[in-house]
Amino acid sequence: MQQHSTAGGPARVLVVDDDPVVAEVVAAYLDRAGYTVERAGDGPAALDRAAAHRPDLVVLDLMLPGMDGLEVCRRLRERAPVPVIMLTARGDEDDRVLGLEVGADDYVTKPFSPRELVLRVASVLRRALPLPGPGPGGGAPLAAAGLTVDPAARRATRNGAELALTLREFDLLAFFLRHPGRAFRRDDLMREVWGWDFGDLSTVTVHVRRLRGKVEDDPARPRLIRTVWGVGYRFEPGGE
Numbered sequence: 192m193q194q195h196s197t198a199g200g201p202a203r204v205l206v207v208d209d210d211p212v213v214a215e216v217v218a219a220y221l222d223r224a225g226y227t228v229e230r231a232g233d234g235p236a237a238l239d240r241a242a243a244h245r246p247d248l249v250v251l252d253l254m255l256p257g258m259d260g261l262e263v264c265r266r267l268r269e270r271a272p273v274p275v276i277m278l279t280a281r282g283d284e285d286d287r288v289l290g291l292e293v294g295a296d297d298y299v300t301k302p303f304s305p306r307e308l309v310l311r312v313a314s315v316l317r318r319a320l321p322l323p324g325p326g327p328g329g330g331a332p333l334a335a336a337g338l339t340v341d342p343a344a345r346r347a348t349r350n351g352a353e354l355a356l357t358l359r360e361f362d363l364l365a366f367f368l369r370h371p372g373r374a375f376r377r378d379d380l381m382r383e384v385w386g387w388d389f390g391d392l393s394t395v396t397v398h399v400r401r402l403r404g405k406v407e408d409d410p411a412r413p414r415l416i417r418t419v420w421g422v423g424y425r426f427e428p429g430g431e
Contacts, residue, residue, distance in 0.1 A: 202227070202316050203226070204312060206228060207232075209254075209255055216305055217305060229244065234259070234266075247274070247316060248274045248316055249267060250308070254279070265294075268293070268357075276315060278298070278300075279300055292401070296357060347361055364406065366380070367424075373425060377423050
């Protein structure tokens with residue numbers, strides 16, 4: 192189902208890639224899928240476009256000339272919590288992790304299937320722009336261990352202070368609060384939180400690490416989001 196922006200029209204996607212062929216192909220597939228698509232060939236142009244017309248999602252190449260995709264992502268995040276899907280031409284895990292560390296919600300490694308990218312865009316937007324009524328973005332507010340999550344308002348707090356969470360960090364925290372005391376494997380979390388049946392499980396690892404940095408007193412010795420060796424992770428609201 193086509194996602195719509197908060198203004199009610201088709202979701203707006205900004206494609207940032209210095210390769211005009213890649214940008215044209217990606218834009219064409221997204222356009223056929225019903226999105227409003229804008230393009231930029233470098234970082235400054237992308238930031239200008241985003242400032243003029245805030246996108247609902249950005250497809251961002253990592254290897255841009257001058258200002259690379261990591262810096263563009265950081266600057267976009269300073270302005271607003273826009274979802275970002277990073278494109279990387281290299282299969283190096285360090286590149287993928289760097290993208291996730293600066294707040295990218297997903298990544299796709301070149302060469303990629305444009306159809307797969309469209310599916311990833313739809314998956315991320317489905318979380319970022321939830322449809323009215325019950326679903327991943329709805330539900331009653333949740334609270335435990337000084338944490339509160341309001342899924343409808345997309346707002347989370349820790350001891351009364353608002354948390355600056357990315358899209359996936361928010362969904363991950365909400366999922367943990369819904370299932371206290373239960374251990375989940377990383378592939379379970381990828382399926383339940385990301386909505387994917389396949390993917391690099393380091394995505395989950397990085398997001399858990401980032402989330403711990405925002406909700407734990409001592410992220411190096413987590414008391415809330417526990418590692419269950421040989422299994423995955425468990426949320427312990429008692430912190431014991």
